[in-house]
Amino acid sequence: MAESSRLHYPPSECEVIPDSEEVLRILCDEFKDLLEELQEQKNLKNKSHVQNFFREEFDKSVEDFLEVKKVKVLMNLSNSVCQIRTSEGSARGTGFLLFNRFILTNAHVIGFGNSKVFNPAEFTAVFGYEDLDQNGTKHVPIKHLKFSFHGKDEKGNHLDYALLELNSADEISGCPELLHHYKNNSPNNKSQICIVGHPGTGVKKMETCFVIGKENRQEAQFIHIMRLQNVKEEWDENQITYDSCFFHGSSGSPVFDVDCKLIGIHTGGYVYKGEGGKTRSVMEYAYAMQPTLDYIKAQARIKGHIDLLHQLRNHT
Structure with missing residues (x-):
């Protein structure tokens, strides 16, 4: 490459992170052992081999979501993501359209575990909040809490979910159901x-x-x-x-x-x-x-929500 066509970046001064001396000492002490262990595990003979290994690993890692077709798919799926807000307008968390008019979020987002009974009138799902001026957002009222669970299931799995039913899905009819x-x-x-x-x-x-x-x-x-x-x-x-x-x-x-x-x-x-x-x-x-889906299906079965159970079975 000709000298005139090269990119030159001005040197920048490195600032020392306050109170980082102890952390730096620990990392420096461990570096040699970690490097030797990596070389032994991956059969890396010299410094050049180590550099190539990290370069190849990085390339493989970052290329997954660089394909334009994947970006387009994710952009479409992102339309189904909403912000969970209180009736006063304060944000509590995130949710997404799972299927039909049901959105899924964490139980702790809606305050699960509090002694206070869940009141759907206190929450709303806001779709399309992608700009601070909030143009194009759709505020969809929540009808009621269908199922929720926070803790361990009988198999020892940690779960933290709330399935909320929207009052209507007409405003978000173009959003993909992520269960699909x-x-x-x-x-x-x-x-x-x-x-x-x-x-x-x-x-x-x-x-x-x-x-x-x-x-x-x-x-x-x-x-x-x-x-x-x-x-x-x-x-x-x-x-x-x-x-x-x-x-x-x-x-x-x-x-x-x-x-x-x-x-x-x-x-x-x-x-x-x-x-x-x-x-x-x-x-x-x-x-x-x-x-999570298994537990939702179990709750639907116990409570006799046959239509809901049928929809879940069709997609899982």
Whole structure:
């Protein structure tokens, strides 16, 4: 490449992160051992091999959602994502159109577990909130809470969901029912997923991030210097863990795999107190869709909702 055609970036001064000396020391002490372990596991002979390994891994990871056809599919599916708000207009979380006129969100988004009885008049689902001026948004009243559960099912799976019935689906008739795009899939370590929701109680956003497999969760804790008691006991087969910037307000967001299939519901993260007492998250997680759908079907069967059960069976 000719000298005149090269891109030159001006040097930038690196600022030292306050109170980071101890973290830097720990990482430097561990780096050599981690590098030697990687070289042994992957049969990497020298520095060049290590660099090529990370370059190839990065290329494989980021290419999943770069295809235009996948972006188009996700943009269409994102129309079914809504923000859950109170009657006063404050945002509580995210939800998505599952099927017919039913939206799915987390139980904790609507305050499940409080002694106060759920009142549908206190909540509304806002579709199309993609700009701060809120032009084009559709505010759809919630008719009632159909089913909800927060805790462990009989198989030991953690669940956190609320199935809300909208007053009408006429205003969102063009939105795809995400149950049609459901797939019982557990993504592999380092595979990519995509989350669509309303983080920070703001406008709708989309993020792609990397799955943290079971075998790497402890390592992820160390890398982020997690100052909590060991949370390993809280993990179960129903969790999909990943590194995301989707925090408060994004609970209830749909999680898609690399084939743009619905695989989970974004629920929370392992948090710690950062500088100034601000809550930070080390690792986020979703609950897989299948146990949630199984429990909804069980509730529908017990309560005699035959039509609802029939619709769920047709799609799962």
